[in-house]
Amino acid sequence: MVKNWWKIVGAVLVIYATAFSFLRPLEPGIIQTDKTELILGQNTFSVTGYNSHFVDCSSSLKGFLRVDSVRAIPITVLYIKDNVHAEFSVNIPANLDRTVLDLFLSNDRTGSIFLPAAFRVDQSKGNPAALAEYTNVAFSSGEDISFEFPFQLRIFDTIRNLNFHVPMWFTMFVLLGLSLWYSIRYLNSDKIEYDLKAASSAKVALIFCTLGLITGSIWARFAWGDWWTTDAKLNGAAVSFLLLAAYFILRKSAEDKPNKAKIAAVYNILSFFMTMALIMVLPRLTGAASLHPGEDGNPAFSSYDLDSNLRMVFYPACAGWIITGIWIYNLHYRISNLKNTQS
Amino acid sequence: MKLHRQILTLIKKDISLEYKSLESLAGIVLFLLATVYTCFLTFKKMPTAEIWNALFWIIIIFSGFNAISGSFKNEIGGKHFYLYFLVNPKALIFAKIIYNSTLMLTLSIIGLAIFALFLGTNVLEDINFLSFFIGLLLTSLGLSGILTIISAIASQLDFKGGIITVLGLPLLFPLILISQKYSAQALAGVSASGNMNLLLGLLTLNIAVITLSYVLFPYLWRQ
Amino acid sequence: MNRIVILILFLIFTLRCQAQDGALEEYFFESGKIKVVIAVAVSIATGLFAYLFRLDKKIKDLEKNKK
Incomplete structure (x- = not known):
């Protein structure tokens, strides 16, 4: 037994790594949205999240579309289907100077999760809203979980x-x-x-x-x-x-x-x-x-x-x-x- | 005898042997001619510089295999023991590498001429000849360095069917990748000094290959 | 023998996958592609067990020779 200590160390390490590879959760994130193009004015879209706890924390669920480092367009929750599917609506203003928007969602559990370059805005279509409505970009942090695998798109x-x-x-x-x-x-x-x-x-x-x-x-x-x-x-x-x-x-x-x-x-x-x-x-x-x-x-x-x-x-x-x-x-x-x- | 005298004598011996049986050299040139002509027949139009470059190196590799694989044919059997007592194995490997790389260089220049004849000269319009030639020289040296020691291994295995390609091709990978990239640049007209990075890589690889052959060959020779 | 069977299985798997790209992607992509991880872990386990069988056979041969 003493002579074989290194074999035991090897076995323990492999078992530890394999177990942890399967046991620990992946960080929450957004996998995809049902459409990638928005028009001016009223839009609705649905989001597929991952580990996103939409139902569990439905009261604190909110989100925005990021325009640049300060400005954001607020979105409202229409309908939460389950923990990973939800529908939102957004009002795209006419005087938008960017065409590519990032989607951000947050609730108490997950903190801010986002999908980079989620939408392109087609400026030639739709009825623009009368008033340009912007809010500030704000991040929030969720519950602290000791070990999570980082969330990466496609991976x-x-x-x-x-x-x-x-x-x-x-x-x-x-x-x-x-x-x-x-x-x-x-x-x-x-x-x-x-x-x-x-x-x-x-x-x-x-x-x-x-x-x-x-x-x-x-x-x-x-x-x-x-x-x-x-x-x-x-x-x-x-x-x-x-x-x-x-x-x-x-x-x-x-x-x-x-x-x-x-x-x-x-x-x-x-x-x-x-x-x-x-x-x-x-x-x-x-x-x-x-x-x-x-x-x-x-x-x-x-x-x-x-x-x-x-x-x-x-x-x-x-x-x-x-x-x-x-x-x-x-x-x-x-x-x-x-x-x-x-x- | 001094090492360099031995090398010179061995090279002279190889040249005179080659001269006596010129048909083997003619056979390799014929192989070049036949493969390039096949390419000419299969391509309806002239290939782009990229395809030209890839074809050129593939055909040069395989004619290299043809030319060098038999380089220890004359040394097996009774002659082997005669040579074993007479010369230093280090002189033998150097002589073989020098002779084979000269042969390879000649072959690749002949190959270039055949390519120009059948596959058109429009690819060669911007070529920087000096740069391309340096690439050919260094590649011939590295190619013959690897193939010589592989053919020494194959000669110990009595040249069992096709073993030399199986052993040799994967070893040629790094060399061919670099020289293919280098010659693509040279074809586009980049000078040797503008391509220093790849040139130094090629040079380092050559030094490594020749050092390895020099160190390892005596072990193969001593039985 | 073992190796050949594994190779053939892998080839069939590959061909099947190319034949029906969409269905396969759907199967592996649901719930964050966790099935890909399982496929990877299973292939490592399969490979090591195939090797164990070979080792077993070798030891059997040795025991036979000893008698």
Whole structure:
């Protein structure tokens, strides 16, 4: 038991991260409105919220359309269908100098929630109201909940995937590093156990790479709209997959050769450095925009890049999966070692 | 013998061997001609600069595979042991890389001429030739650096069906991505100094590839 | 064997999805796309269990050889 403490730590971290990824609520927000274009004068529209507690706090529900940093157009509640659906009406004045408006709603529970660029105003249609009516932009804060996942348009609940998808890649990198280390040691020492270790960790890295590709593909489909996108990170992922697969094809076809382990080690070292060149250097050189967070060109992610709440789950998830990956590698190595000594 | 003398002797040996069997070089040129002509037949109109660039690099990669994959054919079997006792493996890898990159450069210039012949010169109107040529030179060097060590691996596996493309293509990814971006700029007329970022990237990659081949090749050679 | 079955299932899933885009989107998008997260978590679990089965088979082979 004492000897296995690190395996227990890994298991606990993975269980903690998985449980928290599902248990904690997403911040309230607005998913969509039924129309995106308003005309001058009287308009009605309905709003689909998320965790928005329209019924629970119906008495304090209010909202406005933001024009600029000070001015706002008030909206009135017509009908609350349930906690996430409600209808509103708004009177758009004639002398409006902006065409794009943000929608803000608030109640005691959720505080201010908003949908950026919710409406465009078509100035050529409708009967303008006689009097221009503006109020001030005012934010309110809701109940304080200790941990919530940040609400992002298009991403919504799938932000929880961060704790599943990204640790797969981190684990793969750690295992690739391990594989490189053992390949170098094999070339310097000629001990067959190092070759087995390099092969085992590459095998487990391939498994995590595949899982990372599959989870990333599913996530990309529902956040960006495609199973595969042209993204600098995806190039790196594809090439590490191809190189790992080629490494095993090489091992298989060199099975009966006396210097099989040496060839495999040379190829492994070569492929590691090429993968690193592709992942680390190329995106910076070619200036390719990435949809992934941490790079520019993705406003949807920028606001939570350093969210401290998210880190509380994300770092343990990474650590837990890395430890689990090393554990799986250890099992794989022990089996291939047994196989080697038996035959 | 000194290292550079050995390198020179080995290059001379390769050139004389190539000269004796010119049909293999002719075969590669014929491959270039045939693929470009296929492109000419399949494209109803002249390709845009983007497509031209992509086609050019794909065809150059595959003729590189054709030209370099067999570069250790003469060294397996009995000759292998003869060479093993005679020369330093470091001299051998250097000689092969220098010879192969010269071959690649020649091939890509021939390829450029064939492209101009069949796919029109309108893409080449704004080209900055010096910049494009530097790109070709550095890419040939990097390409032959990777492919030489891969063909050394393949020669140890008796060139089992198609293994060299499976092993080599993913390794060429970063090199081809950079040189493709670089040559696209050169085609648009950007000079080498205006493209310093990519040029330095290409140079660094070349240094890394050649260092890796230099360090790793002796392990393959010593059996 | 396991791997092939998984690959085929995944391919069928992909093809199905492309055939009926609208319905799929509706299914996954209701209630803030939580089903996407479940799909991701399930695919990780499936992958790891498929690997466990392979490991199990390997150990069985070893035990057989020992006898």
